[in-house]
Amino acid sequence: MNDSLRQAVLDVLDYLLSLQQESVRPREARARLQPLRGCHPGLQIDLLVEEEAFDKSVHYDVLVRRAGEGTISLSYCHERAVPWPLRGVHRTNEADLVRVNTNILQVDAAMACLDFIWDEAPIIQRLVNTCLIHQELERQPISLSDAELQEAMNRFRSAKKLFKAEDTLRWMERHGMTHEKLETYVAETAIVPKLRDRIADGHIEEYFRQHSSDFDTARIARFEVLDRRQASELAELIRSGREEFFAAAERAFFGAAERGVPSAAGLFALIERREAAPEFREQLFAAAPGQLVGPVEGDTGYALMRVLSVKPAHLHDRTRASIKKVLFENWLTERRQAARIEWCWGNVSKTSSV
Known part of the structure; x- marks a missing residue:
């Protein structure tokens, strides 16, 4: 030494x-x-x-x-404390996670119940991202002022509809949180945008110069129908002028609601070029206002899209916010690839590649 x-x-x-x-x-x-x-x-x-x-x-x-x-x-x-090596020496599969009335759910049983999530890479990535963010903040801390923390707490309560003190107390009780833990959780959540700003600082303009077309925007109206053949026939009727687009969208909305499967997507949307699926990206951004695109296979059916406008990207506040998110995701991806990740539960073969 x-x-x-x-x-x-x-x-x-x-x-x-x-x-x-x-x-x-x-x-x-x-x-x-x-x-x-x-x-x-x-x-x-x-x-x-x-x-x-x-x-x-x-x-x-x-x-x-x-x-x-x-x-x-x-x-x-x-003198009276338990040394670090002797902490947590009980067997992990004997650890209790939660007790409901007289029934105890142990950690290994809970992980077995949740094992289906291991095929959902976004969930796994969020867990790993949380660790990477904590590690970075320990290395280079970011502080919040009292005013910023209070503003973050107000946003949290509003998002959870906790408008009264008793509502917040009941929420904390349901989630097993103390006020100190809640404050820590809210503070950590509020610090992430500041970390994103720090990572993106000085790189936004250069990234935009290299990838400006990724942030071109299309404003569209869209709706989905369940059947591909029906979607193709409806698209032909709309293109020929025998069917009006928004009247068809209204009928599709009521039909889906009656079947109990209303679309989660809204009628109107703004899409950046980078967000559009590759199979229809070029067609969408080459379309003229009023032109119909589709049918395109979606999450719950086949989408028909009417282009309202297509605009080239400009480096304004919305584009800057999008670039910050991209740079932050790229940073997290690099950190995940370089990290040593050991999963203690679940199917290791499914999680080791995250």
């Missing part, structure tokens, strides 16, 4: 001792870690946190890594 690494170990131990002696909470502990990282830029220093639900006690462990070498794990435990 060279002198610089030895000094880093001593500094980390001092840091851990101060956290325990001063009963520092996790948010402040992560903030205090930043100066320590700054003193040792050649090392990767990560903080691990475990908080006991019943008494809110916190145990900290720090991992110190040097590129191409091993990892040093450091922790400090006061």
